[in-house]
Amino acid sequence: SQTIHQWPATLVQPVGSPLSLECTVEGTSNPNLYWYRQAAGRGLQLLFYSVGIGQISSEVPQNLSASRPQDRQFILSSKKLLLSDSGFYLCAWSAGTSLDEQFFGPGTRLTVL
Amino acid sequence: LAKTTQPISMDSYEGQEVNITCSHNNIATNDYITWYQQFPSQGPRFIIQGYKTKVTNEVASLFIPADRKSSTLSLPRVSLSDTAVYYCLGVDTGRRALTFGSGTRLQVQP
Numbered sequence: 001s002q003t004i005h006q007w008p009a010t011l012v013q014p015v016g017s018p019l020s021l022e023c024t025v026e027g028t029s030n031p032n033l034y035w036y037r038q039a040a041g042r043g044l045q046l047l048f049y050s051v052g053i054g055q056i057s058s059e060v061p062q063n064l065s066a067s068r069p070q071d072r073q074f075i076l077s078s079k080k081l082l083l084s085d086s087g088f089y090l091c092a093w094s095a096g097t098s099l100d101e102q103f104f105g106p107g108t109r110l111t112v113l
Numbered sequence: 114l115a116k117t118t119q120p121i122s123m124d125s126y127e128g129q130e131v132n133i134t135c136s137h138n139n140i141a142t143n144d145y146i147t148w149y150q151q152f153p154s155q156g157p158r159f160i161i162q163g164y165k166t167k168v169t170n171e172v173a174s175l176f177i178p179a180d181r182k183s184s185t186l187s188l189p190r191v192s193l194s195d196t197a198v199y200y201c202l203g204v205d206t207g208r209r210a211l212t213f214g215s216g217t218r219l220q221v222q223p
Contacts, residue, residue: 042215046212059210092156
């Protein structure tokens with residue numbers, strides 16, 4: 001069966017520090033991968049998605065970036081965190097088109113102080 | 114891509130049927146309606162998806178009338194564990210990404 005992992009589970013970082021969040025998927029190949037952010041009490045905001053290695057689409061301009069160095073690995077990064085980057089970061093995967101169910105990871109709760 | 118509107122919150126009691134209505138007046142021919150459920154501090158989970166008429170699975174039913182400008186998610190005999198946020202999404206078959214709104218916060222009381 002397929003599983004999706006994210007780490008770390010929680011993170012507290014000072015403003016201006018770098019960020020690296022990792023997501024890996026097991027049990028499937030060539031998945032579509034997604035990064036979402038959820039602010040407290042709000043809906044999910046799609047940040048990036050990837051349909052293959054090295055292929056990244058950005059949905060919202062921001063100081064974050066994403067990379068996909070391997071088929072089942074998706075990394076979210078920042079060179080300098082802002083207070084507004086605080087939130088719950090979720091990675092998800094799907095098999096193909098937008099009609100395919102998206103499976104979400106456990107999430108990373110990031111607090112920027 | 115269909116813009117969806119749904120109530121911010123709803124309250125219910127255990128054992129009742131809950132119907133959450135979603136409005137999507139500008140739904141396009143390629144759009145499907147999909148519902149996700151999210152518990153606190155977890156990622157959303159797919160519930161059901163449909164294009165027209167009625168779809169039923171082991172968890173819920175989805176009613177979409179002929180004009181497709183609205184849809185209703187029906188949860189039969191809710192329990193406390195159904196307390197969650199429910200998202201209605203208009204899914205464009207031509208895109209790979211989903212757009213989540215703010216959802217409906219359902220609170221089930223004993």
